[in-house]
Amino acid sequence: MKSPIAWSIVLLALWLGGCASVSTDPREGGLAGGIKGLSTGAYDARIREREDRLAVLRQVQGELETERDDLEYTKAQRKQKVAAERARVRRMNRDIAALNRRVDSLSASANRNDQRVRTLRTRVPQIQSQSARLQSDLDALEGSGLGDSEADLRRAQLEQQRASLQAEYDLLNQMSLDLAR
Template structure:
């Protein structure tokens, strides 16, 4: 007799499913029985598990993207550091070249002045009558020194 009572009660409750919500938080006992017998609970569980799997997949993609961004950030920081080092080395080289250029300009001006002085002495000697062999020797020495100085000036 109990079985019959249970079956009749179940049939009555299932019959009541048409007017009862299948939301387990709102349906009460009738909604619970209705949800179990119609499979609504299982369907809600499946939907929520599917949504959970989707959210977990999105989270995995987001975590991977974050890791990729961290790697790219670290690489960019290394490249930036390398570029800063290169700029620093180039600035040092520029300073060195600037100093060297300034020194060479000074040397060139000094050598040029010496060459002009020698040329003036040579012009003075040429304006005088040759008196001795010393004159010709000194003239040849001055011409050689002038040529050497111009070679040095042009290589600077």
């Protein structure tokens, strides 16, 4: 028979041999896993790995916040452009209404057969209709999303239409002034 010291050595050897297969994860390894994790440096490695992942996540979060801010700025700029175009259309509508009143006045006092008066009479309502459609199209652009190249293209087309209508209005306005003389 062996002495109690020999049995202690055998048990210690078996216990230490069992520690080799023990996980270093503190949730799984228990006391033996904790001792093994501390002695092998596995805990420190896990901490460094998690700190590195946290740093990467914080960097990504910062980049996403910057991108969000850029998108918000772009959205605000586009909203201002649409608002400016709306204001121009409203001014043009007021000018067209004034021109229409002037044409009515000229029509009453001028020769009704004058071709220029007839041209003004037919063209002014057409311009008013086009201006109303332009206003409606601008209203439709109000809710467009960010980065939408189709919306940008449509806004550019509407700006072109507004400029064309403005030029035609200016010509008709000059014609009405010439008739008033």
